[in-house]
Every structure is written in C-alpha cells, then in structure tokens.
Amino acid sequence: MTVTVHSPATLSNLGCGFDVLGMALSQPYDIIRLTRTAQPGLVIRHLDDYDLPTDPARNVAGVALLALLAAVPETVGFEVEITKGIRPGSGIGSSSASAAGAVVGANALLNNRFNKLELVEFAMAGEALASGARHADNLAPAIFGGFTLVRALLPKLDIVALLPPPLWVAVVHPQITVRTADARAVLPATVPLALAVRQWANVGGLVAGLLTHDFELIGRALEDYIVEPARAALIPGLAEARARALAAGALGGGISGSGPSLFMLNADEATAHAVAAALGSVFQELGIDFNLHVGPVAAEGARVVEG
C-alpha cells in the first residue's frame, strides 16, 4: 500500500500572534510518498538536493513517524520518499511540512485511526528535533489547514481551527540566512504590561477579523508591537518591503516564523501578485536573490492526493 501526500508550507508568528497564530499556504508544498511495509522500521529517501539526513532518528519526518509507530501495537514499517518543495531555513515551515505530511500519510495507511490533534502531537517530536523545542505553531496549520490558534501546549495541546476567509497571500523569501538562535536571542525576556495589552488587543482583533471576514480589521490588527521590532534588524529591507506592499494594496503582514521570509495578506489575487512584485523589487534593488510565492490561503492541511 502506497499513498502520496501534499504537505503545505505554513506561516507562523502571524503578525501580532507570536508563537500562537499560523496559516497554511497553497504553495509551495512537500511531496511525501509512503509505502507501508510488513517489516518494522523506517527507510527514508530524499528525492531533492537539500542533503538532509536520512537516518530516521535524525530526520524530522523520521522522528515524527517513530513517535506515531510507538502508538501502534501491530508490527508495521514505512518506506518514505520525500521531495521537498519548501526550502529548508526559509521560515515558512519546511520541517513542519515534512513531519506533518509523514504522519498524515502514515495515518491513511493505518485506516485513519488517529485524529488531527494526535497527529500534531506525533509531529511535534519532529519539530523538537529541528528546533530544539516542542512547538505546534507551524504544525497546527500544516495539519488542520486554514488559520490556526495554538491556545495551549500544556497541560493539554489545544488547537483552535479558524474557518479561513478567502485571503490571498504573497510571500517573499530573500536568500539570506537568519539563524533561529539569533532570532531567539534578540527577543526581550520581559515586556511592559501596557505593550502586552496592546498586543493581545490585536490578537483578539485579528481573530475577530478572520472569523467575520473583516479585511480592514485584519489589516489593522496584524501589527506586532513586540517581536517584529526586535527582529527587524535581522532582515534588511523589511521596512521598505512593508511600505511598498501596503502601497500596492496589501492588508498587512510581517515576518514569517523567525524569517527571513516575509508575508503579506491581500483581499484578492490581483492585489497579491502586485504585492509580490513590490516585495521582490526591494530585494532586487538590494542585490539579494529571492523567491516569490503567491496563492490563496489553503483551506486544507497535508492531504493524500493519491493512493
């Protein structure tokens, strides 16, 4: 038995929603092909050029599958072929996509015995390998699709899936390296209460805007008073990119994950393309190579497309 899964790139740290709000992109995505085997264990191959480890204990998809297999009583194994469409280190959930796609595919080969929340739990083992911390802010949208709020990790994982409004996303991935450790190091340990209040007012506003399809409110509420100001210096061109994107009609946006990718949300496809061009123009002038991605919010997360 074999299945093929498409597993989407995702935005995390969405605007004001550091560590809690994310969303699924319709592209790029990883393609993961899993075959169920009678003999136990995992065999992982990469059909891409990123030179990622294929030892299951050192591969994010492998670690996620090992966590899943530990919850399966019968003897079973998987052969896994991964074709990454999402560049590692881009800040749009590359490792999450591999982990999410692997567990979604395995679940399909096991008669869908696990629910989405359980699949996120398994995949978090993979995220812990990639980032050193168990977190779900990319995995939640990678598995649930749409927009997601990770309300709590403890004492119990609590994910709120928000029915997505028909927004279009423009993403620019400038080919610079932002080390996650650097992005973490610039974060303040504490924040003034008054600023935290303004931030959670925006989180509430953003969730309300998403659920009521109030695009103007979404734009106003995306603003991040705490994390983006601390990280702005790590991404050359950020302020200019935002200014040109807003001038081109974007509702708002910011850094995805810990960067270097930037995203902008838009009311329609034509605006999203104009905004992508505006984002690209900044990095072209800076002499920094970049990739652009334009597409609607993905209503679905990782899904079986064949098999």
Place this chain on the structure above:
Amino acid sequence: MTVTVHSPATLSNLGCGFDVLGMALSQPYDIIRLTRTAQPGLVIRHLDDYDLPTDPARNVAGVALLALLAAVPETVGFEVEITKGIRPGSGIGSSSASAAGAVVGANALLNNRFNKLELVEFAMAGEALASGARHADNLAPAIFGGFTLVRALLPKLDIVALLPPPLWVAVVHPQITVRTADARAVLPATVPLALAVRQWANVGGLVAGLLTHDFELIGRALEDYIVEPARAALIPGLAEARARALAAGALGGGISGSGPSLFMLNADEATAHAVAAALGSVFQELGIDFNLHVGPVAAEGARVVEG
C-alpha cells in the same frame, strides 16, 4: 422633548482580556431621563441615595454631556435625572453606565446625529473624571452591547463588537471596598514574554469561542495568567468562589473591572442561578454582605425605552 434611557452595568477586564474585553449585562442598569431645553447648560439631579455630585463638571454624566455639547453647533441644554441601579464602586461599570446613558439619550434628542463610536468618545470624558484615565473597556459594551474588544484607543478609537453568544452571567458583588489605586498598584510593570504569549493565546481563544459559540473553549480561554493572580489578595474568598462556581457548572470567570465584583459565564439560566448561589455561599460564610445579579448577556447597550 424627554427620553428615558436604560443603561446597563458592564463587565470589563473579562478573564484574560485585561483592558480590552468587556460585556454588557441585562441587569442591573441605571435609568436616565433627559429633557432637551432651549437654554444652554446642564441641570443634573440624582434620584438615588449615593450622594453623587450634581455639579455638571464633577458628574460623569455631566462631563460626558459637556463633551457632546461641544460638538453641537446649535444652542441647546439638558435637564438630567439619574436613578442609579448600579452601585458606585462595585466594579461593574457604574460610572460608565451613567456616562453612556446620558450621551445615548442626548443623541436621541438630537436626531441621532452621532454614531456609537463618537458616543464612546464623548463618554470617555466622563470616565476620565471617574478614574483619571481615558478608557473605553466599560463604555464600549455599555454603548455597543454584547461583547466588545477595544482594539486601540490611539491613534484612533477602534472597537470591535462581537455578536454575543446566548450566555448567562452570574455576578456577586461583595460589600467590600477595593480602591482602584490599590488595584493598579499591584499590577506588574512588566511581564515575562512567555507569560504574555500564553495570555494572548487565551485572548485569541476567547474571541474565537465567543464568535463560534464554543462554550468549552470560552471556559478554557477565560483564564487570566497575569492580572488576576496579582489582584487575588485584594478579594477575600476569590479562590473558593471560583472553585464552587466551577463545581456548580460555570464555564469560567474572574474579577470584573478592578473588583470587588466577581462574574461567572454560564451556558444556561438554571446553571447561572446555581452558580450565583454558590458564589453567594462563600461570602455568607465569610460574613461579608453581598448582592447577586443573574441575567443573560445584553445584546444591546444603553437604549431609549420611552420618549
């Protein structure tokens, strides 16, 4: 021309939503009777026993009306009779109710020329008199009704009205005094970023729960990690009141405003009455007099009932 307005009590600092989330109660309420006069100026009378000032410049309704009149070109004045149904100092928006009811009534007598956001702006002058700060967290629900999010005060007042789910509220007002200055003094100046993140995850969850009528989520998300722990010592019986309310079936709740009133949200009327009894039992045992209020969320804010 005369109108009579009912202006509701309101909860502010709703759970995790310190300074931003509030809601309107169906009771208690103030009754405010306004008569438009051809001669300019205000005459204010109180038909209650709270010995509140009637000098317009020292009365919250008076100051709110003076702010409104400053935006009216023609010569006009008001005679105002206020019957307070909401005890001053209870923490359920007593001053806001008077200010909100006064401007809503005046607006009716001026052919409703101002919108709700403008009325909140006028009434904020009254709040500034009462508390020393311009804030809208009680005024927003007092004028818009239902649940409200004050997303921003500056550069422009931004209020998000959330269509209210059919919740029932139980409020206990123990007859103790919590000075606003004391309630402010115990607040931390800064909060750890990790705790702020947990708080804004709850704010997002609470807004999502309210908009999607997910009562379980509302209950989980109400929890306040920052402000209530700091203020708990100011209100004897708080922990026990919460425990008994939850045991009686409440979804969750906390301190209203800066106290001393406590509120609990509930899925239905019968539960709200049981929860009110549970709340009352704690203060009875402590030998503290108390008032109870039980009612549905008020879908409307201050409104003209006659005239």
